[in-house]
Amino acid sequence: MHVLLSDFDGRTGHPPRRDLERWLAQEASGEEWKRIADHLASCRACEEYVEACRGEQEALEARSPPATFAASVLARAASGAAPRPRWPFLLAASATAALLLIAVLLWRPAAEGERWRGAAAVVRVYLEREGQRALLGDHRPRPGDRLRYEIALPPGQRAYAALVALESARALPVLPASRAAPPFEIAGTSFLPGSAALEGGAPARLLLVIRPAPFAIDSLLVEAEFAVRQGRTLEGVAHQLLLDPEAP
Amino acid sequence: MVPGLAFPIKPPRPPLDEAAIAELYRRCGALVLRRCRLLLRDPAEAEDALQEVFMRLLRYGASLEGERVPLSWLYRTAERCCFDRLRRRRREEPVDEAALAREPTPIDEALGSEAREVLGRFFHRLPDKLKRLALLHYLDGLPQERIAVELGWSRRTVGKKLRALAERAVRWKSGART
Numbered sequence: 395m396h397v398l399l400s401d402f403d404g405r406t407g408h409p410p411r412r413d414l415e416r417w418l419a420q421e422a423s424g425e426e427w428k429r430i431a432d433h434l435a436s437c438r439a440c441e442e443y444v445e446a447c448r449g450e451q452e453a454l455e456a457r458s459p460p461a462t463f464a465a466s467v468l469a470r471a472a473s474g475a476a477p478r479p480r481w482p483f484l485l486a487a488s489a490t491a492a493l494l495l496i497a498v499l500l501w502r503p504a505a506e507g508e509r510w511r512g513a514a515a516v517v518r519v520y521l522e523r524e525g526q527r528a529l530l531g532d533h534r535p536r537p538g539d540r541l542r543y544e545i546a547l548p549p550g551q552r553a554y555a556a557l558v559a560l561e562s563a564r565a566l567p568v569l570p571a572s573r574a575a576p577p578f579e580i581a582g583t584s585f586l587p588g589s590a591a592l593e594g595g596a597p598a599r600l601l602l603v604i605r606p607a608p609f610a611i612d613s614l615l616v617e618a619e620f621a622v623r624q625g626r627t628l629e630g631v632a633h634q635l636l637l638d639p640e641a642p
Numbered sequence: 643m644v645p646g647l648a649f650p651i652k653p654p655r656p657p658l659d660e661a662a663i664a665e666l667y668r669r670c671g672a673l674v675l676r677r678c679r680l681l682l683r684d685p686a687e688a689e690d691a692l693q694e695v696f697m698r699l700l701r702y703g704a705s706l707e708g709e710r711v712p713l714s715w716l717y718r719t720a721e722r723c724c725f726d727r728l729r730r731r732r733r734e735e736p737v738d739e740a741a742l743a744r745e746p747t748p749i750d751e752a753l754g755s756e757a758r759e760v761l762g763r764f765f766h767r768l769p770d771k772l773k774r775l776a777l778l779h780y781l782d783g784l785p786q787e788r789i790a791v792e793l794g795w796s797r798r799t800v801g802k803k804l805r806a807l808a809e810r811a812v813r814w815k816s817g818a819r820t
């Protein structure tokens with residue numbers, strides 16, 4: 395239902411913000427269009443509001459051009475993908491068309507085989523792409539790739555592991571994917587169950603945490619966020635990976 | 643025109659193709675995103691919600707009449723997407739009202755203090771219908787007659803609920819929970 399004449403606010407004399415937005419969205423026509431155009435020509439506050447909205451649209455299109463956006467929506471709809479989890483790098487099923495225009499990910503891995511609190515925990519990260527698996531080594535991860543973590547503990551040792559993501563100051567569970575799940579209990583040499591699928595998005599860090607005693611994912615996330623805010627190190631980080639799709 | 647009807651019957655909207663989505667995004671993308679950002683207070687999740695709005699449009703949009711997808715439909719759908727997300731989020735983590743009050747939103751400067759309080763730190767306490775009322779009133783600045791049309795309420799009900807909302811905001815501000 396459209397109301398054709400703008401109800402200019404009797405008190406302030408400005409049109410409702412919604413009507414300025416409809417005007418911007420090219421929904422206003424005829425008399426309504428003219429009334430708003432006339433008002434904008436003489437009202438600095440409303441003109442500024444409209445300009446700010448235009449600026450936001452330009453910024454949005456610079457980040458995510460219309461063609462890319464449309465292709466990505468269609469691809470997601472076709473793949474029947476559920477709404478993406480909050481952290482956009484991680485997606486159970488990757489929609490390839492959504493990834494086409496995203497820049498190559500940059501990564502800065504810690505040294506392979508990093509030692510874990512004096513004990514020898516060896517971490518190897520593998521990249522899975524098109525059915526092939528290779529050590530991350532000097533491959534650059536791309537959107538659509540999956541990361542798998544292999545952890546080797548000395549014989550007889552037992553530990554607990556989880557992979558979390560840090561996106562600016564927010565920590566999110568990756569493996570296990572739920573904050574309510576327990577961490578993975580590991581021994582000997584084994585792969586962390588599941589994989590982390592990469593998709594474009596904001597820069598983020600993937601942290602593999604290995605600790606000798608069980609811990610709750612929930613509290614690990616709180617700890618991680620606290621550590622970021624305080625600029626401290628998080629205990630038990632055995633491996634970290636910086637993912638930055640914006641980097642040149 | 644169909645004989646006997648006073649209004650032309652609009653044909654159902656043709657299915658959206660890539661060009662149509664891109665065009666709609668050019669006209670309305672940032673406006674819808676702005677609403678998602680206000681509701682979610684998380685820029686990355688808001689951009690994801692924006693995509694979800696367009697996905698819902700692909701799924702349900704064919705039943706819309708006319709050629710153009712109205713902004714009001716996009717807003718309503720964005721609200722539903724964001725409410726769903728907020729519910730999921732609330733199950734995972736407690737709401738930090740102080741953080742919500744601090745977190746800047748794109749439209750904060752344009753709003754009065756009551757609007758900021760209701761749309762910011764107290765918003766999550768409202769049932770969905772009142773959330774929509776708050777958006778239409780505080781954010782969109784719509785007059786009560788048009789809010790009544792959007793929500794399917796009488797004008798009187800809109801007035802009553804708005805007064806109750808304002809009173810609640812005052813009580814919440816003074817520290818009462820209900």
Ligand SMILES: [Zn+2]
Binds near residue numbers: 407408433437440441
């Ligand atoms: Zn004005």
